[in-house]
Amino acid sequence: MSQQTQYPETGQKITVDGNGRIQVPDNPIIGYVEGDGIGPDINRACMRIWDTAVEQAYGGRRKIHWAELFMGEKAAALFNGDYFPDETKAALKDLLISIKGPLTTPVGGGFRSLNVSLRQELDLYACVRPVRHYAGVPSPLKRPEDVDVVIFRENTEDVYAGIEYQAGSAENNKVADFLRSEMGEEFFEGAGIGVKPISPFGTKRLVRKAIQYAIEHDRESVTLVHKGNIMKFTEGAFRTWGYEVAREEFADQTITEEELYATYGGKRPEGKVVIKDRIADIMFQLMLLRPNEFDVIATMNLNGDYLSDAIAAEVGGVGIAPGANMSDNVAVFEATHGTAPKYANQDKVNPGSLLFSGVMLLEHIGWNEAADLISAAYEKVVNAGIVTYDFARSLEGATEVKTSQFADAIIDQMCGTIDLERIRREREEAIEAERQAREQRRVVAPLEEMVASGRVPHTVADLMNPNLVTMSGDTSVEDAMHLMREQRISSVVVQPTADDEETGWGIMTQRDVISRVVSATKKPNQVRISEAATRPLITVPEDTSLLDCAERMGSDNIRRMVVVDTQGHPIGIISDTDIFASVEQFGLPE
Numbered sequence: 330m331s332q333q334t335q336y337p338e339t340g341q342k343i344t345v346d347g348n349g350r351i352q353v354p355d356n357p358i359i360g361y362v363e364g365d366g367i368g369p370d371i372n373r374a375c376m377r378i379w380d381t382a383v384e385q386a387y388g389g390r391r392k393i394h395w396a397e398l399f400m401g402e403k404a405a406a407l408f409n410g411d412y413f414p415d416e417t418k419a420a421l422k423d424l425l426i427s428i429k430g431p432l433t434t435p436v437g438g439g440f441r442s443l444n445v446s447l448r449q450e451l452d453l454y455a456c457v458r459p460v461r462h463y464a465g466v467p468s469p470l471k472r473p474e475d476v477d478v479v480i481f482r483e484n485t486e487d488v489y490a491g492i493e494y495q496a497g498s499a500e501n502n503k504v505a506d507f508l509r510s511e512m513g514e515e516f517f518e519g520a521g522i523g524v525k526p527i528s529p530f531g532t533k534r535l536v537r538k539a540i541q542y543a544i545e546h547d548r549e550s551v552t553l554v555h556k557g558n559i560m561k562f563t564e565g566a567f568r569t570w571g572y573e574v575a576r577e578e579f580a581d582q583t584i585t586e587e588e589l590y591a592t593y594g595g596k597r598p599e600g601k602v603v604i605k606d607r608i609a610d611i612m613f614q615l616m617l618l619r620p621n622e623f624d625v626i627a628t629m630n631l632n633g634d635y636l637s638d639a640i641a642a643e644v645g646g647v648g649i650a651p652g653a654n655m656s657d658n659v660a661v662f663e664a665t666h667g668t669a670p671k672y673a674n675q676d677k678v679n680p681g682s683l684l685f686s687g688v689m690l691l692e693h694i695g696w697n698e699a700a701d702l703i704s705a706a707y708e709k710v711v712n713a714g715i716v717t718y719d720f721a722r723s724l725e726g727a728t729e730v731k732t733s734q735f736a737d738a739i740i741d742q743m744c745g746t747i748d749l750e751r752i753r754r755e756r757e758e759a760i761e762a763e764r765q766a767r768e769q770r771r772v773v774a775p776l777e778e779m780v781a782s783g784r785v786p787h788t789v790a791d792l793m794n795p796n797l798v799t800m801s802g803d804t805s806v807e808d809a810m811h812l813m814r815e816q817r818i819s820s821v822v823v824q825p826t827a828d829d830e831e832t833g834w835g836i837m838t839q840r841d842v843i844s845r846v847v848s849a850t851k852k853p854n855q856v857r858i859s860e861a862a863t864r865p866l867i868t869v870p871e872d873t874s875l876l877d878c879a880e881r882m883g884s885d886n887i888r889r890m891v892v893v894d895t896q897g898h899p900i901g902i903i904s905d906t907d908i909f910a911s912v913e914q915f916g917l918p919e
């Protein structure tokens with residue numbers, strides 16, 4: 330090793346045995362590349378977490394001995410402008426397992442992507458990116474827990490192969506001439522030209538790894554994602570070769586989707602992995618609408634790059650999605666996001682992507698206890714609302730912390746020194762206080778408007794909240810709960826279904842969910858809201874005077890009534906809070 334790259338003397342190298350399996354000592358040397366931009370911030374935070382997890386899990390019996398390796402801007406400064414020194418390549422191969430932060434790639438010119446070079450030069454042909462939801466992490470989906478896929482992205486071919494010719498260059502002119510004169514192709518003058526090689530070798534080894542993974546991890550399906558209807562001889566061929574490898578090498582363990590329906594009536598036989606394929610554009614839609622239909626995904630480089638960021642967004646964003654570049658023996662784990670330069674050195678961003686790449690690394694070397702400790706602590710900390718800025722944007726009542734403070738919270742949780750229960754309670758109280766303040770504003774603001782305009786409320790229509798949410802009685806309680814949480818409402822009006830035309834409209838409140846579903850230990854996704862609703866719906870015509878309404882609320886001991894129009898259709902809701910606020914503002918109604 331050079332002066333720059335040093336292995337710690339106390340550690341031992343990971344090796345490979347005669348069967349191609351890695352042998353991991355209790356004191357393995359593992360390489361790390363800090364990365365550019367936000368790299369140092371997240372790396373610093375994650376190393377503290379990984380080391381604590383190992384210490385807590387094995388009580389000092391095991392310890393990672395880190396060897397710093399240099400790539401990117403730090404390498405260029407140390408190695409005279411060389412961004413990816415040979416000694417780093419040698420060390421990455423020699424140590425077998427490493428982890429890296431993000432690296433800068435200039436757009437439209439300048440040096441070639443170091444990430445792409447790393448993958449090609451070390452032949453790390455599979456980019457493995459698991460995407461799943463962690464409880465408490467904010468998501469734009471209704472059921473983010475349905476997202477649980479592992480993307481196998483081919484890492485060495487496709488338009489990333491670097492076979493590109495800049496418009497106007499001598500090479501470009503030569504290739505363009507050849508394509509026009511020898512191949513009879515037509516395209517606009519001055520076009521930049523890129524080549525997209527997809528080979529049976531590259532495809533099959535990637536799909537093979539994806540199928541092996543699916544078999545070993547008891548996954549239900551492998552989906553080949555391609556745009557083979559347009560790029561027939563590259564992406565279309567990927568699909569053909571993908572099915573071929575399944576048929577030729579895994580005939581006993583796999584069936585095609587066609588066989589699933591033609592032979593097995595759509596019911597997957599125990600232990601068989603279903604091989605299916607989807608065209609890339611619809612795959613983006615399907616992953617949003619029906620993510621539970623997908624499990625392991627095998628695809629080419631560009632599709633995989635796009636898909637992995639898009640699917641990550643469904644479960645919290647690139648700040649949390651981990652990844653690994655793997656060959657049969659060498660593996661370089663990495664954050665999947667980039668260097669986010671605007672946040673560099675601000676101790677601000679989410680360390681989750683690198684953190685979970687480290688969790689993948691720990692699992693890869695068989696240190697599952699340490700990996701599980703991190704995942705469990707992470708979930709608890711996020712559930713307590715302790716998050717970095719990105720999650721804080723969409724998590725109500727969150728406590729926004731810095732990268733290093735987030736790491737502190739996870740470490741404290743793993744060491745049992747943080748009272749997350751208290752933090753969660755305080756967060757819930759703050760959310761409830763905010764909800765009440767909002768309700769107060771909702772009621773008081775319209776009244777103040779009335780005062781300003783000289784109007785005085787007389788009827789329930791003057792005071793009611795017109796934002797009434799009605800749902801079909803066939804809706805599941807779970808879907809209704811999602812909507813109630815999103816819209817921050819405590820009840821929904823339930824339309825009669827074909828079965829309960831006689832009983833008519835109803836209302837389902839939070840209390841109904843608790844008393845008729847939760848405390849009866851029924852599953853919210855298996856109960857329809859018509860079963861949990863209270864009937865008959867207590868209504869009040871829109872022209873009812875406030876005094877009559879108040880009298881009825883008092884005599885019938887009810888807190889809210891649905892306001893109906895002259896045809897009996899629900900148009901709003903009025904509560905005792907509304908009447909209370911009105912009396913306080915205008916005195917007793919006439």
Ligand SMILES: NC(=O)C1=CN([C@@H]2O[C@H](COP(=O)(O)OP(=O)(O)OC[C@H]3O[C@@H](n4cnc5c(N)ncnc54)[C@H](OP(=O)(O)O)[C@@H]3O)[C@@H](O)[C@H]2O)C=CC1
Pocket residue numbers: 367430431432433434435444647648663664665666667668669670678679680681682719
């Ligand atoms: N594997 C690698 O090394 C990769 C390197 N890159 C390189 O990174 C550079 C910047 O690329 P760019 O396209 O801007 O992509 P980035 O992933 O660096 O950043 C895009 C946006 O993603 C969000 N983001 C990224 N990382 C985090 C994090 N840890 N926590 C929270 N939010 C995060 C931020 O969103 P917001 O602004 O909304 O806060 C950020 O502005 C380029 O040079 C690119 O080539 C890109 C991808 C992978």
Ligand SMILES: O=C(O)CCC(=O)C(=O)O
Pocket residue numbers: 432433434442443444445634665
């Ligand atoms: O190499 C780069 O700069 C981008 C890489 C990338 O987007 C990825 O690894 O997903």
Ligand SMILES: [Mg+2]
Pocket residue numbers: 634635638665
């Ligand atoms: Mg990417």
